[in-house]
Amino acid sequence: xxGPRGAGWVAAGLLLGAGACYCIYRLTRGxxxxxxxxxxxxxxxxxxxxxxxxxxxxxxAQLQKLLYLLESTEDPVIIERALITLxxxxxxxxxxxxxxxxxxxxxxxxxxxHSNQSIKEKALNALNNLSVNVENQIKIKIYINQVCEDVFSxxxxxxxxxxxxxxxxxMTVTNDHQHMLHNYITDLFQVLLTxxxxxxxxxxxxxLNLSENxxxxxxxxxxxxxxxxxxxxxxxxxxxxxxxxLTLFQNINNCLKIEGHxxxxxxxxxxxxxxxxxxxxxxxxxxxxxxxHDAEVKEKVLTIIPKI
Numbered sequence: 311x312x313g314p315r316g317a318g319w320v321a322a323g324l325l326l327g328a329g330a331c332y333c334i335y336r337l338t339r340g341x342x343x344x345x346x347x348x349x350x351x352x353x354x355x356x357x358x359x360x361x362x363x364x365x366x367x368x369x370x371a372q373l374q375k376l377l378y379l380l381e382s383t384e385d386p387v388i389i390e391r392a393l394i395t396l397x398x399x400x401x402x403x404x405x406x407x408x409x410x411x412x413x414x415x416x417x418x419x420x421x422x423x424h425s426n427q428s429i430k431e432k433a434l435n436a437l438n439n440l441s442v443n444v445e446n447q448i449k450i451k452i453y454i455n456q457v458c459e460d461v462f463s464x465x466x467x468x469x470x471x472x473x474x475x476x477x478x479x480x481m482t483v484t485n486d487h488q489h490m491l492h493n494y495i496t497d498l499f500q501v502l503l504t505x506x507x508x509x510x511x512x513x514x515x516x517x518l519n520l521s522e523n524x525x526x527x528x529x530x531x532x533x534x535x536x537x538x539x540x541x542x543x544x545x546x547x548x549x550x551x552x553x554x555x556l557t558l559f560q561n562i563n564n565c566l567k568i569e570g571h572x573x574x575x576x577x578x579x580x581x582x583x584x585x586x587x588x589x590x591x592x593x594x595x596x597x598x599x600x601x602x603h604d605a606e607v608k609e610k611v612l613t614i615i616p617k618i
Contacts, residue, residue, distance in 0.1 A: 360391035368399050370408050377414045386426050393421060393429065397436035406443040415440060415449045422453060422460070427470055430460070434473035441480040447487065454481060454490045462497040467506045475501075475512040482519040488526055495520070495533040499583070503538055507548060514554035521561035524568050531562065531584040539586055543595040549604055556610045559587055559596070563617050593618045 356379035359372055368376065373396075380392040396418060399405045409415065418440070421433035437453065440446045461474040482488045491498075502513040520526045541547075542555045578584035586592055596618060599611040 356392075357388065360388065360395045367402055367405070368395070370412070373399065373405065373408055373414070374412050377409070377412055377417050380421075381417050386429060389421065389424070390426075390429050390432050393418065393432035393436050397432060397439050400436055400439035403443065406440055406446055409440060410443070410446050410449065415446060419450065419453050422456060427468070431469045431473045434470065434477050438473065438477040438480055441477060444484070447481060450477075450481065451487050451490065454478070454487065458491065458494045458497075462494065462501065466501070466504060467509050471501075472508065472512055475509070475516060479512065479516045479519060482516060485523045485525065488520055488523055491516075491520065492526070492529050495529055496535070499533055499535045499539065503536055507551070510542075510551050511554070514551065514558065517558055518554060518561065521558050521565065524565040527562055527565040531578055531582060531587075533583045534579075534581050535583045535586055537581075537586065539583075540592055540595060543592065543599070545599060545602055549607060552599075552607055553610060556596070556599075556607070556614060559592075560610075560614050560617075562587065563614075 356375040359368060359376055360379075376392055376396060380389060380396070383389060383392075396409065396414070400409060409418075415437075418433055418436045422430055422437070424430050424433065434457070437450055441450050457474045457477055461471050461478070464471050464474075478491065482491065498513055498517060502510055502517070505513065517530075521530060542551060545552075547555075596611060596614060599607060600615065602608050602611065
């Protein structure tokens, strides 16, 4: 086919072909868009749900797949990814209940005994998010002793230690399970004094929960605490730590008054928190903070001084 007439036919053919391709493109694009609008996405496998690219909140069926994968696989990479995905989804209240109803709490809880420290941390993080639900706490409380052992025997300032402290803090927001930490109070103060700034703050959050409960006051005051604890009341201490140790002092004093007594000294041994908090050195340090440069610290001190 030659000449101008042939060229015209070729041009016409190209136009028709382009038009047909465009029509097909519009049809398939419209179908895909319609599928998305109708929620008709391709079914995801359990491993697909852990690959980091799936950012939607999982539904009950997907969570069930994920829990089955977590229970059945021995691949540490898949276990860790599954725990991360579960932990992220457990941040949503609706999923906290679904995971419990699917029997997911013991599946996650069993992973805190894993020899892989990263898996242990991710399991603790997932339990931490699940523990926001009060009903979940009833099932999670069976792991408290194990978590305490890991926190106090493991590496100082480690990711596992911080994850465990966060879980214990959530579990002690209410008074229901605080008594389970009674035997670990002295250990908490040891970690407080030896840990770095992040660890100190997390321990203090936990101690503040305990200090608001009059039933825990005597146990706190009996704890054997090194005298270096008083250095936390020095003016150069970071504000986030200083405010919390001041509040700890305040809470304990308030609880003593609620109980109707100011703790008879002979019942407390020398070296206990009672002797530190009610000694002259502590009183002098707190009074010296009245001139602190931070207004919030100064305000806190002014509320405490009349009670010293």
